[in-house]
Each structure stands twice: as structure tokens, then as C-alpha cells.
Amino acid sequence: MQSRRRFLNTLSLPAAAVAVGMPLRPTELRASAIDISQELRRHVGAPDEIAGDEDFWFEVARAFTVDRTLVNLNNGGVSPSPGFVQEAMKRHLDFSNLAPSYTMWEILEPQREGVRSRMAREWGVEAGEVAFTRNASESLQIMQFGIDLARGDEVLTTTQDYGRMITTFNQRVRREGIVLKQIQIPVPAEDVSRIVRLFEDAITPRTKAILASHMINLTGQILPVTELTAMARRHGIPLIIDGAHALAHFDFSLGALDVDNYSSSLHKWLFAPHGTGLLYVRRDKIPEVWPLMAAPERMDTDIRKFEEIGTHPAANYLAIGEALTFHQGIGPKRKDARLVYLRDYWANTLLENDNVRLHTSQKPGFACGIANVEVLGVAPNDLRDYLWRQHRIITVSINHAEFQGLRVSPSVYTTISELDRFVDAVDHVAKHGLPA
Ligand SMILES: Cc1ncc(COP(=O)(O)O)c(C=O)c1O
Incomplete structure (x- = not known):
């Protein structure tokens, strides 16, 4: 059997990489992630001010490749990754496939330590x-x-x-x-x-x-x-x-x-x-x-x-x-403040209805971007289905022995107009019930 060293010596990796159009430094941190993060870091202002600065969050949102024909308010389940995260993963996967026992095990795997x-x-x-x-x-x-x-x-x-x-x-x-x-x-x-x-x-x-x-x-x-x-x-x-x-x-x-x-x-x-x-x-x-x-x-x-x-x-x-x-570029405090801002934006409007309950604290330190809202008398499954079928809005219905409601989790890429779509739809149900 060919020894491992001899096998590796037979590989001309740069040539193989060039042949399939791969970069020679496959794991370098590509400019896009750094660029957008640098751009975001330049924004000055306290987290609470930035939380409502739509220009800043527009920059953040541009990093995502999400489908804007629908409104995804289930980011708690699993999140989309920004485009440059997807690209990095694809790049590493392509490189892995050049000669996995070498490129994946010998080159990429040790970089996990970084x-x-x-x-x-x-x-x-x-x-x-x-x-x-x-x-x-x-x-x-x-x-x-x-x-x-x-x-x-x-x-x-x-x-x-x-x-x-x-x-x-x-x-x-x-x-x-x-x-x-x-x-x-x-x-x-x-x-x-x-x-x-x-x-x-x-x-x-x-x-x-x-x-x-x-x-x-x-x-x-x-x-x-x-x-x-x-x-x-x-x-x-x-x-x-x-x-x-x-x-x-x-x-x-x-x-x-x-x-x-x-x-x-x-x-x-x-x-x-x-x-x-x-x-x-x-x-x-x-x-x-x-x-x-x-x-x-x-x-x-x-x-x-x-x-x-x-x-x-x-x-x-x-x-x-x-x-x-990307997380560092957004800034953990600004991200935290934005997620609270988005939650309060939709929740406070809906709470103007007497028959709407929030099963989530709005006190600082007891919750952040995820909240659970109930429209009294409306089954969460029916509301979830209505929002999806009529408005292309994704939410999660929670039917727990002790409480029930819709779980709503916007993310940093969610726009205010997308939240308005959600608020208008639920507000209408709170006032008039579900359509027959
Ligand atoms: C509280 C909690 N724990 C654990 C998990 C499991 O996470 P994962 O599906 O990513 O393994 C979830 C998933 O939503 C969760 O909500």
C-alpha cells in the first residue's frame, strides 16, 4: 500500500486548485465579511439609538439572501446565514473535495483551532x-x-x-x-x-x-x-x-x-x-x-x-x-437592542387590543427578541395557518398545557414594513376574528 507521505507527495495541490478554479488560500477570511463588518463598525451611537436606525439595519439586511416574498418570523427555529457565510462554506466544501484526506483533514481541519x-x-x-x-x-x-x-x-x-x-x-x-x-x-x-x-x-x-x-x-x-x-x-x-x-x-x-x-x-x-x-x-x-x-x-x-x-x-x-x-461587526449590544426594539414595535401595537396577551416579559433582562402572543378566543394553530395562507407570514403556534399563543421571532434582517404586514394582519383578527 502506498504510504501516506508518498501519496501526498504525488499531489500537486496548487495545480489541482487552479484547475478547478479554486483560490490558493481557500480558507482566507474573504473581504465581504470583513468589509461589511468594518462598514457597520463605523456607525457611531449608543445601542438604543442604533436600534431604530433603519439605514444601519438596511446595511445588515443586505448581507442576507432571504426570500422577501414572505415574512419569516421564525428565526428562533433556525436562521438563514448571510451570503458570505454560505459562500465560505461552499468554498471550504469545494476545497475539501479536491483530495479530502489531505485538503479536508490536513489543511482545513487544523484551522478549526483558530x-x-x-x-x-x-x-x-x-x-x-x-x-x-x-x-x-x-x-x-x-x-x-x-x-x-x-x-x-x-x-x-x-x-x-x-x-x-x-x-x-x-x-x-x-x-x-x-x-x-x-x-x-x-x-x-x-x-x-x-x-x-x-x-x-x-x-x-x-x-x-x-x-x-x-x-x-x-x-x-x-x-x-x-x-x-x-x-x-x-x-x-x-x-x-x-x-x-x-x-x-x-x-x-x-x-x-x-x-x-x-x-x-x-x-x-x-x-x-x-x-x-x-x-x-x-x-x-x-x-x-x-x-x-x-x-x-x-x-x-x-x-x-x-x-x-x-x-x-x-x-x-x-x-x-x-x-x-458579522456578529462582531453588528455589535452584540446593538443586536440585542435591535431585537428588543423589533419585539416592542410589533407587541406594543397589538397590545392596544384588549383581547391580546403577551406571554413574555418586556422588562429588561427577562426576554429579548422572541415573544409569545395570544389573541384570546383564537386557536394558535388557526392563526398560524391564516397568517401563512393569506399573508405568507411564518410564525410558530405554541400549544402548551399552561399557556398558548404564537411564537414570533424576527431577526436583524427583518424590516419594519415586514413587521407592519404582521401587525396589520393580527390586529385585524383581534378586532374582527378570523374570516369564516
Ligand atoms: C430550548 C431549545 N433547546 C434545544 C434546542 C435544539 O436545538 P437544535 O435543533 O439546534 O439542536 C432547541 C431548538 O429549537 C431549543 O429551542
Whole structure:
């Protein structure tokens, strides 16, 4: 068999690259991401002022390739990526396909370390504490399956945590005989000490793990994960944090949160390629968590043990870099302020109707761009279908045992006139009901 070195020597990579029209430095940060970010950085003004500066947000919106014949108000589910993020991914994929065992494994894969350190820097943690995963589900399942539990041990979460994460614990209930306890929390919840008390009161001597969302997907509710972690630490219990919707949505430093782990999707609010996620595990906690796919013992203390998933694309992960550049160009504080501005823009108008309820706090720090709105007497599924069929507006209907409504999540590319389309349509239903 030909040795690996001899095989590589037979490749004339630059020639091959030129032959297929590839750039010689395939992973360079292309001007477009940098250019637009530089342009955006030039705008001066406090985040609250920029939040309503439509010229600024028009520049941001131009980066996206979205279909403007419809109004997509489900950016919480999954986000479109800006054009230059898509292009970066395609470029890396093309380059990977020149000779994957060399171009993907040898050239591109090591560059993941650069993206890792940039992401770590941005969120105030160490590179050795950040793993890339395929999504928040994978990050969370690493945490949920990665701790040893015995028959009768209890895990605690809320009735509002994400369905797949409940399913994950329920599989352990069926397979290993653990016990899942779910508490109710108010909608909206605006009292930090009460929220912490509700969790603490449900702890028993058998409680071995707690799962809580930093931002609840159903309503956009932000939970006090720092205070919850401190409480869980006092009881010697790990708190698993579901930050699927929080990272790159509202502004915070992961390091300053002082938590032990954090799971997020990057294809939601960072606008990174679909199929990218992040898992943060505090350095001293890494040895305590088993990876989902086996890794050798020598990797016990290495965050990369969570990335031992076999062959995977390099393109997705490298293009996170472009998404990060864009995020930095927009500015996390300005993004946060804009998402609040958009929420209040549509919500305050609709709330002028007596029969409209917002199941989301408008108090600073308790929610951001995602909100849940109910038109009393109108089934959320019917309203969602009406908005889509009659107005080409995408929303999500939420039918929870404790509340119901439409989940609305505009994004940085959403225009005010698109929100007006939504407001006019729902306002009409609030006043006159759904057409027969
Ligand atoms: C609260 C929450 N957790 C986890 C997830 C899973 O994210 P993903 O589908 O990207 O794995 C979601 C997805 O919407 C979510 O809303």
C-alpha cells in the first residue's frame, strides 16, 4: 500500500486548485465579511439609538439572501446565514473535495483551532473549554447522557424545557429507571429569587442533575442561570444549561455568567451554517463528563473528546468564523437592542387590543427578541395557518398545557414594513376574528 507521505507527495495541490478554479488560500477570511463588518463598525451611537436606525439595519439586511416574498418570523427555529457565510462554506466544501484526506483533514481541519480560539475570546472563556458540535441537541445530550446515574436517581427540569431534552431524560427513565421531575414556573417569570426557590424546593436527596434553559424557546423567557448555578453548586448538583436560543441573541459573556457548562446552537442567533453547535464545559468539569461517542482515556481532560464523532465536514465549522465576524461587526449590544426594539414595535401595537396577551416579559433582562402572543378566543394553530395562507407570514403556534399563543421571532434582517404586514394582519383578527 502506498504510504501516506508518498501519496501526498504525488499531489500537486496548487495545480489541482487552479484547475478547478479554486483560490490558493481557500480558507482566507474573504473581504465581504470583513468589509461589511468594518462598514457597520463605523456607525457611531449608543445601542438604543442604533436600534431604530433603519439605514444601519438596511446595511445588515443586505448581507442576507432571504426570500422577501414572505415574512419569516421564525428565526428562533433556525436562521438563514448571510451570503458570505454560505459562500465560505461552499468554498471550504469545494476545497475539501479536491483530495479530502489531505485538503479536508490536513489543511482545513487544523484551522478549526483558530475558530475555536476566536469563539472562546468572544465569549470570555478559554479555547480549551469550547467544543464544536452539530447543534444544541448534541451538546445537551453530551451533558445529559454524560453523567452517571443509578436507578432511582432524580433529574429535575421544568415543564417548559425543550421537548427533545425531555425526551432524552425520558429515555434514561425507560432504560435505566431514573426519575424525571418537572416543575412549573410562572409565565412570564420576573422574580429571580422566586425562580431559584421553585427549583430549590424541588431538590431531594436523590436529585443528581438539573436542566434549565437560559432562554425558553416557547416564550423567550430568560432564566437566571448564574443564580441557578450558584444554588445548584451549594447542593453539589450539576446544572445543565440549555442556551440554544441565548448565545449571540442577547449580549452576555459566558465567562462572566460563571456557569459549569453551556450548550448552544450556532445556526440560530449567530447565523452560522446549519448543523453547527457549541458546547462549553468549564475546564475542571471536563473530566467529569463522558463524551457521547467514545474517546480514548488520554483525552479525558481534553474538550476535544466531545468532537470524536468520526468523519465530519470541515466546511461548516470553518464558516462559523465568517458568522462571528458579522456578529462582531453588528455589535452584540446593538443586536440585542435591535431585537428588543423589533419585539416592542410589533407587541406594543397589538397590545392596544384588549383581547391580546403577551406571554413574555418586556422588562429588561427577562426576554429579548422572541415573544409569545395570544389573541384570546383564537386557536394558535388557526392563526398560524391564516397568517401563512393569506399573508405568507411564518410564525410558530405554541400549544402548551399552561399557556398558548404564537411564537414570533424576527431577526436583524427583518424590516419594519415586514413587521407592519404582521401587525396589520393580527390586529385585524383581534378586532374582527378570523374570516369564516
Ligand atoms: C430550548 C431549545 N433547546 C434545544 C434546542 C435544539 O436545538 P437544535 O435543533 O439546534 O439542536 C432547541 C431548538 O429549537 C431549543 O429551542
